[in-house]
Amino acid sequence: MKALRFYFILGALQGIRVLNGATSIIPDCDEVFNYWEPIHYLTNGFGLQTWEYSPVYAIRSWAYIALQAVYFKLTTVIILLTTRHSTSSASLLLLIRSYFGVVSGFAEISLYISLNRSKLFGSNIALAYIVISALSSGMSHASVSSLPSSFAMVLFTISLKYLVDYLSAETNRARATAISSGLFAVVVGGVLGWPFVLALAPAWALHYLYISFKAVSSAVEKKKQVKGGKPIDEKKGIDETQALDLTPYRAFFNSTLSVIKASVILIVIIVGIDAVAYRKIEFVPLNIVLYNVIHASADSGPNIFGTEPWYYYLANLALNFNIALPLALAAPIALPFSSIKKKRQALLLVLPFFLWLAIFTAQPHKEERFMYIVYGSLAVNAAVSIDAIMQVGSRVLPRWPWIGKIVVAAVLMVYAALSVMRTSALISYYGAPMKVYDKVHELTPQVPTADGGKYSNVCVGREWYRFPSSYFLRDDQRLKFIASGFDGLLPGEFAEGGDGLHDWRFGTHVVPSGMNNRNEADPSKLVPVSACDYIVDTDLDTAPGETRFTRDEEHWKKVVCEPFLDAGASRGIARQLKIPTALHKFTKSELVWTEYCLLERVN
Numbered sequence: 001m002k003a004l005r006f007y008f009i010l011g012a013l014q015g016i017r018v019l020n021g022a023t024s025i026i027p028d029c030d031e032v033f034n035y036w037e038p039i040h041y042l043t044n045g046f047g048l049q050t051w052e053y054s055p056v057y058a059i060r061s062w063a064y065i066a067l068q069a070v071y072f073k074l075t076t077v078i079i080l081l082t083t084r085h086s087t088s089s090a091s092l093l094l095l096i097r098s099y100f101g102v103v104s105g106f107a108e109i110s111l112y113i114s115l116n117r118s119k120l121f122g123s124n125i126a127l128a129y130i131v132i133s134a135l136s137s138g139m140s141h142a143s144v145s146s147l148p149s150s151f152a153m154v155l156f157t158i159s160l161k162y163l164v165d166y167l168s169a170e171t172n173r174a175r176a177t178a179i180s181s182g183l184f185a186v187v188v189g190g191v192l193g194w195p196f197v198l199a200l201a202p203a204w205a206l207h208y209l210y211i212s213f214k215a216v217s218s219a220v221e222k223k224k225q226v227k228g229g230k231p232i233d234e235k236k237g238i239d240e241t242q243a244l245d246l247t248p249y250r251a252f253f254n255s256t257l258s259v260i261k262a263s264v265i266l267i268v269i270i271v272g273i274d275a276v277a278y279r280k281i282e283f284v285p286l287n288i289v290l291y292n293v294i295h296a297s298a299d300s301g302p303n304i305f306g307t308e309p310w311y312y313y314l315a316n317l318a319l320n321f322n323i324a325l326p327l328a329l330a331a332p333i334a335l336p337f338s339s340i341k342k343k344r345q346a347l348l349l350v351l352p353f354f355l356w357l358a359i360f361t362a363q364p365h366k367e368e369r370f371m372y373i374v375y376g377s378l379a380v381n382a383a384v385s386i387d388a389i390m391q392v393g394s395r396v397l398p399r400w401p402w403i404g405k406i407v408v409a410a411v412l413m414v415y416a417a418l419s420v421m422r423t424s425a426l427i428s429y430y431g432a433p434m435k436v437y438d439k440v441h442e443l444t445p446q447v448p449t450a451d452g453g454k455y456s457n458v459c460v461g462r463e464w465y466r467f468p469s470s471y472f473l474r475d476d477q478r479l480k481f482i483a484s485g486f487d488g489l490l491p492g493e494f495a496e497g498g499d500g501l502h503d504w505r506f507g508t509h510v511v512p513s514g515m516n517n518r519n520e521a522d523p524s525k526l527v528p529v530s531a532c533d534y535i536v537d538t539d540l541d542t543a544p545g546e547t548r549f550t551r552d553e554e555h556w557k558k559v560v561c562e563p564f565l566d567a568g569a570s571r572g573i574a575r576q577l578k579i580p581t582a583l584h585k586f587t588k589s590e591l592v593w594t595e596y597c598l599l600e601r602v603n
Contacts, residue, residue: 026141038062120341180259209252421579
């Protein structure tokens with residue numbers, strides 16, 4: 001029965017993650033321009049380049065990009081060998097996203113297994129965790145993202161699995177293996193993915209150091225109590241002639257050394273790959289920290305891209321986890337009432353979410369993706385509170401222990417319903433860009449092109465940040481930017497061409513023109529509207545200086561349009577959750593729709 005339940009959970013979780021990869025939106029333009037575009041450059045030979053990839057700044061790692069590109073190429077080869085047919089790059093992108101989701105699913109299920117088999121935590125917490133994680137609206141897009149913060153999230157979830165093993169271990173050897181594996185997972189997530197996740201490692205390392213040396217100190221004290229080579233206590237049999245047990249110390253030393261060795265090897269490989277790409281030695285994780293923390297100023301650094309109020313993350317997490325958020329926040333209070341055996345030790349598992357939330361709430365510049373790292377930790381914390389509810393119910397009403405279970409079941413059902421409604425809203429309301437761009441590769445090539453070149457230009461103005469990547473373009477199409485109300489720095493283009501291995505993808509080390517780290521606009525990134533063969537735009541009202549191309553029927557015709565929510569004009573709870581239309585009046589909700597269109601030049 002237990003095996004059947006496990007395989008059901010595994011199948012359901014992986015099915016959800018595959019579906020997430022195929023249907024969820026790409027909510028962050030940073031994912032497209034800083035990751036999918038460089039990946040596309042490696043796999044297809046062209047793509048858009050942000051200033052972060054200029055060798056002058058080098059704050060993005062080509063080692064990470066190369067890893068994703070290998071996934072892409074392997075998938076292409078496997079499909080070709082198994083089906084004898086090639087597939088569109090857009091379909092491959094969705095397939096790779098599903099692959100990312102499956103990898104995340106295995107990390108989630110590994111944490112579930114450790115919680116479930118642990119004598120310290122148990123099956124109730126494990127089951128609540130996996131339900132919360134599987135259905136989370138935030139996980140629906142974080143688990144299938146190419147962002148380093150998603151990569152770090154997966155590695156940190158794996159490290160949580162090892163932390164549970166560490167807290168549950170009964171021998172020094174098992175404890176050492178678990179902590180070294182967990183710490184190395186954090187190192188991989190930080191060095192190859194996002195370096196800030198390393199801030200979560202010291203607490204675990206210090207705890208292991210403390211208990212290891214405490215055990216040795218205890219053995220030393222016992223030795224001091226022995227006199228004359230005879231046991232002080234015949235029953236205990238403590239003898240001065242016995243050798244001092246240094247096993248905890250040796251285990252700590254050996255596990256620490258193994259983590260250091262593996263980390264050094266990993267760093268050497270990453271620096272080597274980045275050196276080949278940039279043609280100079282760069283330690284990108286350090287560059288990222290220097291830019292975002294040490295060298296940040298009023299003119300340069302993350303804050304120039306916008307700041308948010310202190311409650312931004314709480315509001316965002318409430319959307320992504322609904323009632324699981326207050327449950328997670330209540331975990332330290334709920335812990336004493338839970339079924340967890342060693343509650344003080346369990347604090348080590350509960351605290352990472354609060355530490356991370358505190359660190360990033362204090363930063364003026366906030367992004368949803370910054371919280372990805374602790375999505376697993378949030379789910380575990382919420383599960384602890386749910387377990388506490390069940391335990392309190394059985395203690396307060398010992399004659400009716402099933403009441404607590406009913407309350408927990410109701411909580412999880414409400415959570416599931418709200419999560420599905422939120423995820424459905426994101427897909428239904430904002431899925432138009434991916435649907436529209438999916439039609440771009442079907443367009444008949446313009447002969448001649450608008451600018452007389454060999455590529456058809458697909459242009460975007462105010463909708464530049466919703467471009468889902470060059471994987472939605474054919475090799476004879478290029479994305480171009482036209483003037484809009486945006487006055488910041490737009491991406492440029494990687495240098496194309498190159499013959500031979502030495503010049504392969506030489507755009508990785510060519511210093512592009514017009515780049516800066518101050519978000520100052522560069523006019524050379526724009527083309528005139530006359531150079532556009534196609535334009536992607538919405539039917540929303542325009543800002544001063546912008547053109548409403550969907551109404552300019554003299555020059556443009558609609559190829560395809562998809563409904564798109566006008567979030568600014570919509571109101572009520574239905575704007576956040578996809579609820580039945582019959583409830584809109586009851587909830588005082590109103591959804592205002594516009595069109596998201598692909599336009600073709602006619603004149």
